[in-house]
Amino acid sequence: MTGEGAAFVAGRGVPGADGPGAARPFPWGPALLFCPxxxxxxxxxxxxxxxxxxxxLEDAVDPVRRADAREALVASDLDPSRVIVRVNPASSDDHAADLSALAATPYRAVMLPKAESAADLAALDRYDVIALCETAAGVLAAPTLARQRSVLALMWGAEDLVASLGGTSSRHADGTYRDVARHARSSVLLAAAAAGIHAVDTVHLDIADLAGLAAEAEDAVAVGFAATACIHPGQVETIRAAYRPDPDEVEAARALLAAAEEAGRGVFRYDGRMVDGPVLAHARAVLRRS
Structure with a gap:
C-alpha cells in the first residue's frame, strides 16, 4: 500500500470531537463515478x-465479457490515486480472476460488493477497501466489516438489499426510500462512524431526476457521509454542489470557531445561542468540506 491510502489505513480515525475519520482524510472528493x-x-x-x-468488473459488465473487462483493466493507464476497482463478490467464481488482474495494475483501492463477513476480506489485505453492504447479512455485519484493518469506508446499496430480502422495490411511488432501505443506510453510516472510518452513500438510479439526487446528496452531507456514488457524468456536479459549503456557511463556521478560541474552554453564548462541543464539531466539518 502506498501514498495517501497507506496513511489512511495506518492510523484509524478517532470518533468524537472531529467526527469519523478525523485522523485520516477521505482520499477522494465527493463524487465517485461508476464506469463499466x-x-x-x-x-x-x-x-x-x-x-x-x-x-x-461486477454488475456493469455482462458475465460473458468479464474476461475482456479484466484485460482492459490491466491495459489501462490512469492516475492510481483516483481509481477504485469494484471486483466481484468473494463468493463468486470471478473473484480470484479479478484479484489476479488487479495485482497486475497499480490500482490499490477496491470496492468489495456483497461483503458479509471478515472472511470475505481475507484476500484484500494489500488494498484499501470500500466494503459494500448491500444484503441483509452485509448490513447486519457492518460493524464487524468497519473494524477490519483494510477497510477505509463502508457503502450501502438499496437494490441488492431489497433483492436479498425477496422484495421488489426499494422506493415508494413518490421516489422516497422505503423504511428498510432508510434503516440500512443509517445502520451502515453508524457502523462506519463508530469504527472511525467513512461512509459512502449509494447511487441515485433515476439519471434525469437531478432534484431528487440533490435532495439525497444534501441529506448525505448533513448526516456525515463522505461521498456519494453515481452512475452518470451528468450527476457529478449535482453531488459536488451538495457537498460544497457556500461562502456564507464557511465564513459563519470560521467566525464561530474564532469566537470559541476567544471564549476559551467550555460552553459559551454566541449570536444568541448556546455553543458546545458538538456545535463546534459541525463548524469544523464545514471547513473540512470547503
Whole structure:
C-alpha cells in the first residue's frame, strides 16, 4: 500500500470531537463515478469528469465479457490515486480472476460488493477497501466489516438489499426510500462512524431526476457521509454542489470557531445561542468540506 491510502489505513480515525475519520482524510472528493470496466474508451473521460472513477468488473459488465473487462483493466493507464476497482463478490467464481488482474495494475483501492463477513476480506489485505453492504447479512455485519484493518469506508446499496430480502422495490411511488432501505443506510453510516472510518452513500438510479439526487446528496452531507456514488457524468456536479459549503456557511463556521478560541474552554453564548462541543464539531466539518 502506498501514498495517501497507506496513511489512511495506518492510523484509524478517532470518533468524537472531529467526527469519523478525523485522523485520516477521505482520499477522494465527493463524487465517485461508476464506469463499466469493459468500456475502456470511457475510462479517461469518466475520470476527467469525477473526483474518482470506480472501474466496475461486477454488475456493469455482462458475465460473458468479464474476461475482456479484466484485460482492459490491466491495459489501462490512469492516475492510481483516483481509481477504485469494484471486483466481484468473494463468493463468486470471478473473484480470484479479478484479484489476479488487479495485482497486475497499480490500482490499490477496491470496492468489495456483497461483503458479509471478515472472511470475505481475507484476500484484500494489500488494498484499501470500500466494503459494500448491500444484503441483509452485509448490513447486519457492518460493524464487524468497519473494524477490519483494510477497510477505509463502508457503502450501502438499496437494490441488492431489497433483492436479498425477496422484495421488489426499494422506493415508494413518490421516489422516497422505503423504511428498510432508510434503516440500512443509517445502520451502515453508524457502523462506519463508530469504527472511525467513512461512509459512502449509494447511487441515485433515476439519471434525469437531478432534484431528487440533490435532495439525497444534501441529506448525505448533513448526516456525515463522505461521498456519494453515481452512475452518470451528468450527476457529478449535482453531488459536488451538495457537498460544497457556500461562502456564507464557511465564513459563519470560521467566525464561530474564532469566537470559541476567544471564549476559551467550555460552553459559551454566541449570536444568541448556546455553543458546545458538538456545535463546534459541525463548524469544523464545514471547513473540512470547503
Amino acid at each position: 470496466a469493459d468500456r475502456p474508451e470511457r475510462y479517461a473521460k469518466a475520470l476527467e469528469r469525477a473526483d474518482a472513477v470506480i472501474l466496475d
